[in-house]
Amino acid sequence: MTAGTRGGYAKGRAKRTEILDQAMALFGEAGYRGASLRVIATRCGISHPGLLHHFPTKEALLLAVLQRRDDVDDEWLALGVTRGVDHLRRLVDLAELNAKRRGIVELFSVVAAEATSPDHPAHAYFEARYRTSVANTERAYAQAREAGELRDGVEPASAAQQFIALMDGLQIQWLISDCTTDMAGVLRAHVQAQLTVRF
Known part of the structure; x- marks a missing residue:
């Protein structure tokens, strides 16, 4: 060459x-x-x-843009393989990182809402992304339960869905509030209430 x-x-x-x-x-x-x-x-x-x-x-x-966003986030999340509570902590840290990336949060929120339509070109992408996000978060909650760090009555499957829904909903509130909502703080308090250890 x-x-x-x-x-x-x-x-x-x-x-x-x-x-x-x-x-x-x-x-x-x-x-x-x-x-x-x-x-x-x-x-x-x-x-x-x-x-x-x-x-x-x-x-x-569009798909290249979404893939680029995921590659950056996946690379960041993979820094030091995490399990259980440590993985949940890493997800909260991601919310903190997102507070410095308004453009990416806007892209995700706008296109995710549009992609609820089955004929949208990113529909399959978001369908797979939510399935993977919930499954990975459920695994972290299950690992926390195995370690005795999850409060009685907290079910990993529903806790994972709640976490992902809260994370995405907070992004919309953050955008509407002109970036004043403390996304990481709210998520941290939510998870802390589910654990028997300090988060």
Whole structure:
């Protein structure tokens, strides 16, 4: 591979990253249906066909944006493999991290609401994502119970659904309150009430 070819690949990767960043911002502002590929291309300083060279369809771009968000979060969550209460603590830490990423929270909240429609291109993505999120959180609660750290009467399955619902609902409150809602604090208090150990 020549130096020129490597430079071309690097430029292509940089432009692709810029497109994803601009798309993430616009999807968060206008939603998937309200966002225009032409506007994203203009924000990136390229032509509409130039954008289509990287992402041939709007659906492909949306799914790439969502995957990028998940990759960043998964990499962060995987820092030091966690189980039980430690995993729940890591999820609360993620809410704290999200408080510094308004654009990502807007994107997730807007597109998740749109994707409740079965014909939305991200419907299957969110369906799988919620299934995985609830299952992983249920596993953490079950591990906490095995360690004797979960209060009597707290069932891992329902506790996991409550946690994910609370986490997502707090994101909407946080956006509407102009980022003043303490998402991590509310989640931390919720989990603490379910445990026999200090959270």
